[in-house]
Amino acid sequence: MSRINKLHTLAACLAVSLPALADEQPSPALTLPSTAITDSRDPQTVDLATPTQAGSRLNLSALETPASTSSITAAQIQQRNNTTVQDAVTRSPGITFIGTPGDGGTGLSARGFTGQSSVMTLFDGSRLYAGAGTLTYPVDPWMVERIDVIRGPASVLYGEGATGATVNVIPKKPFSSDIRNHLRLGYGSWDRQQLGLDSGGSLSERLSYRATLNQQAGNGWVDRTASRSLAFSGALRFDASDDLSFTLSHDRGDAQPANYYGTPLIDGHLRSSVRNKNYNVSNDQQRYHDEWTRLTSDWTISDSISASNQLYYIKSRRHWRNAEEYAWDAGVIQRGSFLEIKHNQEQIGDRQSFTFDHSLFGLASRTVVGAEYNKIRFNIDSNSPYEDGYTDPLDPWRPAPGGFHSADPTRPQTLSKTSTFSLFAENRTQLTERLSLVTGIRRDQNHIDRNDLVKDTREDQSLRGGNWRAGLVYALTDDLSVYGQYSTSEDGVGDLLTLRPEQRLELTEAKQTEFGLKQRFWDGRGEWTLAAYHIVKKKLPVYDVVSKRSQQAGQQTSDGLEASLELALGNQWQLSGNAALVRAKYDDFTQLSRGVSYDRSGNHPQDVPRRTANLWLSKAFGQSVDTGIGLRYVDARYTSAANDQRVPGYTVVDANIGWQVLPDVRLGLQVNNLFDREYAQSSYSGEQWLLGAPRSYFATVDYSF
Helix, strand or coil: CCHHHHHHHHHHHHHHHHHHHHHHCCCCCCCCCCCCCCCCCCCCCCCCCCECCCCCCCCCEHHHCCCCEEEEEHHHHHHCCCCCHHHHHCCCCCEEECCCHHHCCCCEEECCEECCCCEEEEECCEECCCECCECCCCCCHHHEEEEEEEECCCHHHHCCCCCCEEEEEEECCCCCCCCEEEEEEEEEHHHEEEEEEEEEEECCCCEEEEEEEEEEEECCCCCCCCEEEEEEEEEEEEECCCCEEEEEEEEEEEEECCCCCCEECECCECCHHHCCCCCCCCCCEEEEEEEEEEEEEEEECCCCEEEEEEEEEEEEEEEEEEEEEEEEECCEEEEEEEEEEEEEEEEEEEEEEEEEEEEECCEEEEEEEEEEEEEEEEEEEECCCCCCCCCEEECCCCCCCCCCCCCCCCEEEEEEEEEEEEEEEEEEEECCCCEEEEEEEEEEEEEEEEEECCCCEEEEEEEEEEEEEEEEEEEEECCEEEEEEEEEEEECCCCHHHCCHHHCCCCEEEEEEEEEEEEEECCCCEEEEEEEEEEEEECCEEEECCCCEEEECCEEEEEEEEEEEEEECCCCEEEEEEEEEEEEEEEECEEEECCEEEECCCCCCCCCCCEEEEEEEEEEECCCEEEEEEEEEECCEECCCCCCCEECCEEEEEEEEEEEEECCEEEEEEEECCCCCCCEEEEEECCEEEECCCCEEEEEEEEEC
16 A cells, blocks of 8 residues: 555544544644644744744844834644745745745745855754855644744844845743643545544653654645645654753654656746646656754853853755756657755854843943854766757647656765854843834854865855844834834845855845834734835845856845734634835946846846735634635746746635634535736746646644644
């Protein structure tokens, strides 16, 4: 019996037996909507007054932070049909998905800037450095307790990178209480299946744990795109005393995602007749293996001093073998670009910080100081230079799978060793009862040692950078604040691990000015935010879809507005909405393409929509039934700096319904792309789009015990 058939059988058996089990062991009713248990209390809620690490290490709330921040809880992720971390993040203001298989399917765009070097992803506050523009972890939202987002430069907090935004994925943590378990079984369109388990609680007076496991599989809506994944997250917390605790965590992901590189345009147009065709080879390959181990210690030294340390080790293995480009050519699809690439990445690091509550010139003040060290080894094997020129002519409507073939052998190409050392500090000083000053500074030292294993040459390069920010927050009332801030950031050209020393390209530089308002009203049942920003970024990398390389532009500016609204209306109605408007352009960019120079000044950056919006409306009927419907809007995007082709905008509607049939059993039904909209999520090139999935359903059974 196949693994998929076994999962079918298990799901059917448990779906029948769970009500009987619930009758034998009744438990208190869950708060709707149902979600994984993250504490012994009700599901976590985060509002503007909740202290988070989203925009600072000072444990400030959003009302106290001079930046645009937001948090997405596990309950919201489950309620809004989010199947990936990226899907969840793009429900927040101004962030859009631009991922492709080449970047691990995790690429994002924010505030006019794109890619891993400008929109940074963290896991539990630590950064996995992107290798060749690729990140493959984390993507599974089942293990997520909360996702914190800070928009705008965050280099003061996390070092090189993050001009557009920083996304911090926080995994589920151990808690002290009776052991609680949550089992989910799911089945949906294209044989999609899920078996998830979340368990946590106290093992003894001082020992607690948390473990999540999620297995997914499916056949995919595009021909020959079966996928499967297994994600595990485990943590053990030991409270040595009331003031000292240690947490040992290990997280792992094994994924074989749907190997879909996009749909080619026919005579420049998207044709529904080829929407589900796969033009990849039959022996394609796309596998990711990621592991993340952390030892975290938290020590309250005194009433005014605390310390935190995180020692971590990260390992990633990736393998691609595909034909990646498909182009319409006089009645046939020419398949080419046969690439085989392997990544072997290891990272070890440690971050130590101290927090002081003290007086500064007689004013109440809090300061965080710390240091961080990383050492990264990154090895690439590939069949570079990918220039054998082979193409396969395919029937657009009946493409023959064929096999992978390349005249270039796969062999070791490069080995880089990158070390980074950083010192950082933040401070919040209460200038008056209503006015506070929040500042930060960071200094980074990066050294890249790169071996060309083909040419048997070695080069090294050192890059230094420093960033700072300063912001004022004025609390007009306890629930209304206005802020302004100035911040800087620096990015690598592409990413540090694959920076070519012979190019001698410098770190990019960005400066941002931001103003905003945040308010809670209706006794905490409503809140709204508004942010306006201006960013200037110099010497930034711009990807050329023709040469497949990045070039440095002179300058890009980005101006925008972001707004959000949360309302708890009467009769159990809830409304969540946000919108963003960005005006971005190249101020100074001469692009060299195929030996010809083009002036791109005044053009709009690629993969950047001018307008985005999200809306989610939910309604509960007593304690038994809840429903929700959501809308996601993304404006049109250019596919290159030339602005000669663009991907149309789209609006997609999702919906769900949940029924608490028993105190411990909940049935759910999710429908994605309710109106079966045909749209492109991202583009692999101007002539090849990665389409969003057609209308689909997913039914779930949740059992808590």
